[in-house]
Amino acid sequence: MRLVQKYGGSSVGTIDQIKSIAENLVNQKNQGKELVVVVSAMGKTTNSLLAKAGSITSNPNKRELDRLLSVGEQETIALLTMALNALGVDAISLTGYQAGIETTGIHTKSKIKKIDSEKLENYLSEGKIVIVAGFQGINEAGDITTLGRGGSDTSAVALAASLGCRCEIYTDVEGIYGVDPRVYPEAGKIKDISYEEMMEMSNLGAGIMEVRAVELGKKYGVPIYVGKTLSDKGGTNIVEKNLDMEEKVITGLGITDDIILVTLKSLKNTPENISKIFEALGDAGVNIDMISQTLVENGGLNLSFSCLDTELNLLHEALSTIERELGPIEIEEHIHFTKISLVGIGMMSHSGVAGRVFKIFAREGIRFYQVTTSEISISYAIDPKDRERTVFALAKEFNL
Amino acid sequence: MRLVQKYGGSSVGTIDQIKSIAENLVNQKNQGKELVVVVSAMGKTTNSLLAKAGSITSNPNKRELDRLLSVGEQETIALLTMALNALGVDAISLTGYQAGIETTGIHTKSKIKKIDSEKLENYLSEGKIVIVAGFQGINEAGDITTLGRGGSDTSAVALAASLGCRCEIYTDVEGIYGVDPRVYPEAGKIKDISYEEMMEMSNLGAGIMEVRAVELGKKYGVPIYVGKTLSDKGGTNIVEKNLDMEEKVITGLGITDDIILVTLKSLKNTPENISKIFEALGDAGVNIDMISQTLVENGGLNLSFSCLDTELNLLHEALSTIERELGPIEIEEHIHFTKISLVGIGMMSHSGVAGRVFKIFAREGIRFYQVTTSEISISYAIDPKDRERTVFALAKEFNL
Numbered sequence: 160m161r162l163v164q165k166y167g168g169s170s171v172g173t174i175d176q177i178k179s180i181a182e183n184l185v186n187q188k189n190q191g192k193e194l195v196v197v198v199s200a201m202g203k204t205t206n207s208l209l210a211k212a213g214s215i216t217s218n219p220n221k222r223e224l225d226r227l228l229s230v231g232e233q234e235t236i237a238l239l240t241m242a243l244n245a246l247g248v249d250a251i252s253l254t255g256y257q258a259g260i261e262t263t264g265i266h267t268k269s270k271i272k273k274i275d276s277e278k279l280e281n282y283l284s285e286g287k288i289v290i291v292a293g294f295q296g297i298n299e300a301g302d303i304t305t306l307g308r309g310g311s312d313t314s315a316v317a318l319a320a321s322l323g324c325r326c327e328i329y330t331d332v333e334g335i336y337g338v339d340p341r342v343y344p345e346a347g348k349i350k351d352i353s354y355e356e357m358m359e360m361s362n363l364g365a366g367i368m369e370v371r372a373v374e375l376g377k378k379y380g381v382p383i384y385v386g387k388t389l390s391d392k393g394g395t396n397i398v399e400k401n402l403d404m405e406e407k408v409i410t411g412l413g414i415t416d417d418i419i420l421v422t423l424k425s426l427k428n429t430p431e432n433i434s435k436i437f438e439a440l441g442d443a444g445v446n447i448d449m450i451s452q453t454l455v456e457n458g459g460l461n462l463s464f465s466c467l468d469t470e471l472n473l474l475h476e477a478l479s480t481i482e483r484e485l486g487p488i489e490i491e492e493h494i495h496f497t498k499i500s501l502v503g504i505g506m507m508s509h510s511g512v513a514g515r516v517f518k519i520f521a522r523e524g525i526r527f528y529q530v531t532t533s534e535i536s537i538s539y540a541i542d543p544k545d546r547e548r549t550v551f552a553l554a555k556e557f558n559l
Numbered sequence: 560m561r562l563v564q565k566y567g568g569s570s571v572g573t574i575d576q577i578k579s580i581a582e583n584l585v586n587q588k589n590q591g592k593e594l595v596v597v598v599s600a601m602g603k604t605t606n607s608l609l610a611k612a613g614s615i616t617s618n619p620n621k622r623e624l625d626r627l628l629s630v631g632e633q634e635t636i637a638l639l640t641m642a643l644n645a646l647g648v649d650a651i652s653l654t655g656y657q658a659g660i661e662t663t664g665i666h667t668k669s670k671i672k673k674i675d676s677e678k679l680e681n682y683l684s685e686g687k688i689v690i691v692a693g694f695q696g697i698n699e700a701g702d703i704t705t706l707g708r709g710g711s712d713t714s715a716v717a718l719a720a721s722l723g724c725r726c727e728i729y730t731d732v733e734g735i736y737g738v739d740p741r742v743y744p745e746a747g748k749i750k751d752i753s754y755e756e757m758m759e760m761s762n763l764g765a766g767i768m769e770v771r772a773v774e775l776g777k778k779y780g781v782p783i784y785v786g787k788t789l790s791d792k793g794g795t796n797i798v799e800k801n802l803d804m805e806e807k808v809i810t811g812l813g814i815t816d817d818i819i820l821v822t823l824k825s826l827k828n829t830p831e832n833i834s835k836i837f838e839a840l841g842d843a844g845v846n847i848d849m850i851s852q853t854l855v856e857n858g859g860l861n862l863s864f865s866c867l868d869t870e871l872n873l874l875h876e877a878l879s880t881i882e883r884e885l886g887p888i889e890i891e892e893h894i895h896f897t898k899i900s901l902v903g904i905g906m907m908s909h910s911g912v913a914g915r916v917f918k919i920f921a922r923e924g925i926r927f928y929q930v931t932t933s934e935i936s937i938s939y940a941i942d943p944k945d946r947e948r949t950v951f952a953l954a955k956e957f958n959l
Contacts, residue, residue: 174614208634214574215638216645223644223652227637230630234608237627238615244623245616252623257701301657 161193161283161324165293165315169331170388171235172202181242183389184288188248193283195322197293197315198239200231221266222302225295228267229255229303232292232311240290250288253278255295255303260314262296262304269304271296271313271375274321283322291318309369316372320379328368333387334394335360335367337559338412343550346559349410350393353400356410359502359536363413373397400504408505408512409557412550415498417468420449420528420540423481424489425459436462436481443477445470449498449531449540463529465540468494493528497546500538501553513537519552561593561683561724565693565715569731570788571635572602581642583789584688588648593683595722597693597715598639600631621666622702625695628667629655629703632692632711640690650688653678655695655703660714662696662704669704671696671713671775674721683722691718709769716772720779728768733787734794735760735767737959738812743950746959749810750793753800756810759902759936763813773797800904808905808912809957814950815898817868820849820928820940823881824889825859836862836881843877845870849898849931849940863929865940868894893928897946900938901953913937919952 164184171177184194199205208227212219219227236252243250255262259275282289293311298304306313312328319326335357338346352360354377361370368385376383376397386394426432433452440447449465466474471494482488506512513530516537520527525548529540541549553559571577584594599605608627612619619627636652643650655662659675682689693711698704706713712728719726735757738746752760754777761770768785776783776797786794826832833852840847849865866874871894882888906912913930916937920927925948929940941949953959 174611178615211574211634211638212641215578215642218645219641220644223637223640226633226652226654227641230633230637233626233630233633234611237623237630238611240623241612241619241627242615244620245618252626254626 160191161195161322162327163195163197163315163319163322163324164327164329165197165311166199166388167311167328167330168199168202168205170329171198171239174238177201177235177239178242179389181239181246184243185246185248188288195279195283195289195291195318196239197291197311197318198232198235199293199311201235201238204231204234225266225269225305226303228305229292229295232294236290236292243288243290248288249286250290251282252290252292253282254292255314256297258289258291258318260296260317262298262306264304266302266304268307269296269298271306271317274317276318276321279318279322309372312369312372313375316375316379316381316383319381320375325382325384326376327384327386328372329386329388330367331387332367333390333392334385335411337410338550338554339414342414342547343412343554343559346554348393349395351396351398351401352410353504354397355400355535356502356504357397359500359533360411360413363415363498363500363502363536363538368397407503409501409503409559410505411502412553412557412559413498413500413502414546414550415500416495416543416546418448418465418496418498418540419468419471419474420463420465420493420496421474422461422463422491424461424491425455425457426462426485426488428454428458428460432485433460433462435484439477439480439484440464440474443473443480445473445477449529449538451529451531465496465498465529493540493542495543496528497541497543498538499541499546499549499553500536501557502536504535506535506537515556516553519556520549523548523552525549525552560591561595561722562727563595563597563715563719563722563724564727564729565597565711566599566788567711567728567730568599568602568605570729571598571639574638577601577635577639578642579789581639581646584643585646585648588688595679595683595689595691595718596639597691597711597718598632598635599693599711601635601638604631604634625666625669625705626703628705629692629695632694636690636692643688643690648688649686650690651682652690652692653682654692655714656697658689658691658718660696660717662698662706664704666702666704668707669696669698671706671717674717676718676721679718679722709772712769712772713775716775716781716783719781720775725782725784726776727784727786729786729788730767731787732767733790733792734785735811737810738950738954739814742814742947743812743954743959746954749795751796751798751801752810753904754797755800755935756902756904757797759900759933760811760813763815763898763900763902763936763938768797807903809901809903809959810905811902812950812953812957812959813898813900813902814946815900816895816943816946818848818865818896818898818940819868819871819874820863820865820893820896821874822861822863822891824861824891825855825857826862826885826888828854828858828860832885833860833862835884839877839880839884840864840874843873843880845873845877849929849938851929851931865896865898865929893940893942895943896928896940897943898938898940899946899949899953900936901957902936904935906935906937915956916953919956920949923948923952925949925952
């Protein structure tokens with residue numbers, strides 16, 4: 160059986176961990192598996208490289224930053240391959256470039272354009288374990304590029320797509336839980352989840368897999384498994400949606416802390432007005448989420464949206480621009496708020512989720528400040544003082 | 560003026576040092592210099608990478624070791640280029656491969672086969688400072704290779720040869736001294752030295768520049784300068800020999816500590832015997848030096864040679880093999896001995912150096928156990944207790 164496995168930075172943080180993974184790979188190979196292994200930089204290496212760049216300049220040249228950041232994975236692939244060779248197993252390390260990973264787009268946020276897997280196929284047919292540097296590729300100019308946050312997940316899924324095989328993501332958690340177990344200790348682990356749900360969960364702060372990697376898996380139909388490194392316990396499978404899944408209305412609950420909820424009140428309700436507002440927010444670089452609008456008595460409009468606390472300065476810059484153009488506006492702002500989202504493809508066929516949630520909120524006396532919905536999710540902005548109470552009540556109601 | 564400059568690991572050991580070098584390069588560029596800068600890994604990076612490999616296996620795969628060791632220079636070129644960009648200067652970093660450095664031979668000890676400098680020429684003509692990773696290249700298989708001990712010197716001289724310009728080697732010493740100043744504090748700095756003398760000095764433990772780099776400089780007529788990083792004091796020029804140099808009989812004195820001096824006594828004097836001995840030593844991997852032979856009364860032969868203390872086990876292995884083949888041999892062995900060498904192209908035209916040395920040894924009561932000569936050097940093996948006395952007496956006599 161052919162497999163791509165990815166081991167994250169916390170799984171290869173020390174030499175001893177690298178040796179343990181090597182031993183485990185040898186056992187797997189002896190069971191007849193054909194293995195391509197994608198690794199991240201050891202532990203906090205990438206952060207320490209970033210700190211070095213930061214002590215030179217606050218705005219490092221991005222081509223050079225990519226070269227610097229790509230160094231960590233080169234170290235890991237060399238060490239893991241040495242460990243395999245030392246165990247008497249034929250293995251070879253490949254940089255992103257050598258593995259045929261061609262990228263495009265801007266430095267530090269490149270995208271994979273194409274994978275030329277001929278070399279990989281050859282090495283596999285020679286019986287080698289192939290160790291590939293995650294997070295990196297080579298662009299049209301022949302320069303090393305990196306794939307941005309969570310890029311090694313994307314490398315692994317893309318390689319699995321080009322090799323036509325399953326992809327296993329090994330990390331320091333045992334799989335994906337219906338609710339973050341740090342908040343709701345009784346949370347159950349999800350055995351199977353659809354790509355769509357996982358994408359919503361990634362977006363909603365589950366933080367285990369990068370959404371781009373899940374999207375790529377969906378696009379090429381790559382079965383993905385997420386589980387704990389060197390653990391026998393079963394993890395979570397990310398697969399095409401199936402009928403069993405639709406039985407369950409809600410698969411998971413996502414928590415996003417530290418959001419800002421903004422309401423612009425009594426706006427003049429014209430398309431020009433609204434477009435000017437979103438243009439100013441976009442120009443300032445504010446990533447807006449949870450947009451809703453309500454008509455008010457005098458024919459005007461209340462417009463609400465959320466963004467992250469970290470974008471407060473950008474937000475205020477944008478609001479100044481808007482007031483310069485449209486005149487003074489009454490603005491309501493809640494910072495440090497929390498967003499709670501329920502995700503499930505079951506919502507597409509089962510109605511009534513919103514009704515059940517409103518009933519719980521009424522019973523518990525929880526006030527929500529904003530609600531938005533997508534086809535497979537529903538999200539509420541709440542005061543953080545109600546966070547635990549909301550999570551527990553919803554998790555119990557939907558059996559997460 | 561076009562220039563290749565090389566900065567060693569101790570010159571780029573910290574972020575502050577890298578920033579200082581960047582400022583200095585900007586000043587040089589403003590004076591109209593076209594600069595190609597070769598850098599080593601920061602400080603002790605290479606040693607710490609070697610230690611990581613060592614904690615995985617005592618015998619790491621050499622291809623993987625090369626990948627691991629080449630990481631340090633990639634870090635330095637990215638950081639130095641960022642520092643230059645942050646100062647508003649156009650600069651670009653190139654790995655050995657991107658700089659067109661093609662290598663051949665075994666991993667960890669590769670040799671430069673060819674440099675394709677088209678890319679370098681283009682960047683220089685665009686007014687960029689080009690920062691190149693030393694110590695590395697790419698082989699026929701497309702794998703990263705390293706050039707062995709002192710490899711960055713070799714990278715720099717080879718680039719200068721291919722660009723047809725001067726090469727400046729910056730390090731933590733002010734140039735090359737006639738005698739190691741730690742042993743003989745009155746030692747004078749050498750202003751000009753010939754390639755040949757420098758090669759003898761490198762071999763003899765001066766330890767400032769790798770002999771391969773000097774050899775390459777001689778082959779392609781590259782003028783080389785060796786001096787202290789960011790210092791105004793003049794260093795040493797390595798150039799073609801000239802008449803001025805020949806005026807001075809001796810240019811430098813080299814000291815090699817911790818050698819073993821071996822004498823095999825009363826051997827049967829046949830070519831087969833002698834060749835068997837050298838074959839066994841070669842097979843065991845002993846690097847022999849200072850070979851001499853003397854006939855003894857009974858028609859037999861005494862054969863003497865030296866090697867390094869670190870090769871003691873290999874030596875004993877070889878001697879066992881020799882005794883198995885030739886029968887028991889009377890062996891005299893001195894360990895921890897010292898070799899003192901006088902180097903000077905003046906010796907070619909001036910005779911009488913050996914005579915002057917013997918006179919000094921007699922006057923000072925210094926015993927030498929072995930003497931060997933080359934065209935431009937003469938070396939003596941002495942007891943280490945006489946080391947300082949010998950160095951001071953010879954340095955005074957020859958005004959070093």
